[in-house]
Amino acid sequence: MTDKSFAQPMIQISVEELAERLVAGDASIQLVDVREPQELAIASLPGFINLPLSEFAEWNQKILAILNPEEETLVLCHHGVRSAQMCQWLVVQGFTNVKNISGGIAAYSQLVDPAIPQY
Numbered sequence: 001m002t003d004k005s006f007a008q009p010m011i012q013i014s015v016e017e018l019a020e021r022l023v024a025g026d027a028s029i030q031l032v033d034v035r036e037p038q039e040l041a042i043a044s045l046p047g048f049i050n051l052p053l054s055e056f057a058e059w060n061q062k063i064l065a066i067l068n069p070e071e072e073t074l075v076l077c078h079h080g081v082r083s084a085q086m087c088q089w090l091v092v093q094g095f096t097n098v099k100n101i102s103g104g105i106a107a108y109s110q111l112v113d114p115a116i117p118q119y
Contacts, residue, residue, distance in 0.1 A: 010084055013074060013099040015108040021074075022047065030073040034086045035105070039078060042119045043105050053082050063093060072097040078119075079104045 021029060022045070033040065033048040040050060049066065051059055059066065067073060073095055077083040080103050087100045101108075109116040 010087060011099045012102040014102055015112050018074065018076075018101055018108065019112045028072060030067050030071050031076070032067070032073060032083075032086065033076045034082045035077050039119070043109065043117045045076070045105070045108065045116075048076060051086075053086065063090075067095070069093065069095040070097075072099070074099050074101055076101045076108075077104045079106050 031045075031048040033044065033050050034053045035050070036052050036054060037050065051066070067090075069090075073090060075083040075086045075090070075098065077086075080100060083104060084100045087098045090098045103111075105116065106118060109118050
């Protein structure tokens with residue numbers, strides 16, 4: 001997945017906007033966290049589906065059964081790099097409304113909820 005060059009523009013969402021959407025209980029969004037299980041054990045947000053990039057070979061062929069390509073999809077990682085890769089891949093797979101969570105869980109902890117541990 002990381003060896004391909006993508007030319008799609010990256011749409012970003014701030015952690016503050018994510019927090020507003022989570023508090024509002026926005027059921028129209030799909031939430032994906034691409035971090036590793038050991039990272040989730042340290043810091044996580046409720047409602048996210050975990051699709052670790054290291055396990056890409058295990059879930060990539062089933063992505064259309066896991067997620068709806070027509071729904072808004074927000075992708076999270078630690079700082080925003082892995083989630084950006086996932087966003088680009090999802091767009092190539094035909095997803096029409098994908099957004100990278102800028103700064104990842106680290107920014108969420110710093111700017112929204114300091115109770116979420118840093119690592």
